[in-house]
Amino acid sequence: MIKTKKIPKATITRLSMYYRQLELLEFDGYRMVSSEKLAWLCQINPAQVRKDLGYFGEFGVRGVGYDVIDLQAQIKKILSLNRDWNFGIAGMGNMGCAIFLHRDLALRGFKCVAAFDNALDRIGMPLPGGMRIRDIRELKTAIRDLNIEIGVITTPASEAQGVADLFMEGHVNAILNFAPARINAPDCCLVENMDFTITMDVLTYQLRQKIAA
Amino acid sequence: MIKTKKIPKATITRLSMYYRQLELLEFDGYRMVSSEKLAWLCQINPAQVRKDLGYFGEFGVRGVGYDVIDLQAQIKKILSLNRDWNFGIAGMGNMGCAIFLHRDLALRGFKCVAAFDNALDRIGMPLPGGMRIRDIRELKTAIRDLNIEIGVITTPASEAQGVADLFMEGHVNAILNFAPARINAPDCCLVENMDFTITMDVLTYQLRQKIAA
DNA sequence: CATTGTGAACTCATTCACAGCG
DNA sequence: CGCTGTGAATGAGTTCACAATG
Secondary structure, eight states, rough: SSSSOOOOOHHHHHHHHHHHHHHHHHTOOOOOOOOOHHHHHSSSSSEEEEOOOOOOOEEETTTTEEEHHHHHHHHHHHHSSSSSSSEEEOOOOOHHHHHHHHHHHTEEEEEEEEEEOOOTTTTTOHHHTTTBOOOGHHHHHHHHHHHHOOEEEEEEEHHHHHHHHHHTTTTTOEEOOOSOOOOOOOOTTEEEEOOOOHHHHHHHHHHHHHHOO | OOOOOOOOOOOOOOOOOOHHHHHHHHHOOOOOEHHHHHHHTSSSSSHHHHHHTTOOOOOEETTTTHHHHHHHHHHHTTTTTTSEEEEEOOOOOOOHHHHHTEEEEEEEEEEEEEEEEOOOOTTTTTTTSOOEEEEEGGHEEEEHHHTOEEEEEEHHHHHHHHHHHHHHHHHHHHEOOOOOSOOOOOOOOOOEOHHHHHHHHHHHHHHHHHHOO
């Protein structure tokens, strides 16, 4: 073992948040920022900010703070935001189209290079930008030909596992799953779930607690 | 203090997951399920399942397991899934429409009772089901008239805070925010963020770690 | 002298291990 | 005998507190 001291996933999430705030700070003309200010913007504790950054190096100047531009560059490198990533979408319903058309993803270097569905009336349909919806059966070859590195699942829950399996057969080992279903995958494949039906349940639970109190 | 022993938010999230698995188990004809099986389905530790349920009561039968139907009913009550919740959407772009049309939400008792935008070419536009997109300036009165309890934000990042403020002025105190922006809100208002640009960053970070290894 | 960087203390969550019970 | 329920042990993540320093 060389030195990896186990970085919490939450730290990575926050790094991404810091980056967005730094973009805004730069836009607003700030040159330096303290851990206190950055923490306030992200609604967390200043020590947390310093500890998170501390995992990757010493980026600040004591008594002064962090250089807004420089810290952006550092985080960019850590999160490898300085390169593009190709992704493919399976399931071109409303959610699939919404992801396909989402500005913020393209803006951040996430390029949708292919969109798939299994419905005959969708296959072949043109998409903005000149692409067409492909038959899900082309998934495996498309992964190779178009160098798809990330699979986005926006199918109904019942189809999610099957589609995930197709992605994995094509050796995609990062999946973002929007379907309200748990994906079974070996350790070699990363899965992140974005199930807002669960989030809604959590929200209403908390809401009722608050009402009761 | 009566007895509330601080239930982790993660427990609530898992309860929601258990519920989905129980629905599937019932559908597949299972009558009983062990913590081990339920844990396996959710890809977690069996002790976790038992501890989570233990916060709310004793729902199992020792030596046997949990009654699939009964446990569903218990969780339903805990998460107050046995009532409907009204929500309103602000920002009827692709993502807003996707949420509006999402089957799984309606299926789980989350009813969209109003949709808002500030773009003149969208206001008044008919939506499936007979509703029309309202002017965002009607938000406050609509909250009262239609009893909106949850605000869903699907605007661009730059608009998110403003819209959140409108919801809060109308005394909505639960917000689900899809915009890649941090919402500032007092403690009385719950905010859950679903920022998949952040999730993408986390995914690619992990992916690169894996590639490097 | 204001602010970083970081070990130590603390808080919170998960897992173990086994007593309790049907 | 098998599986639940739970206190105790472990582990992870956050916050504190202060020494280090530009």
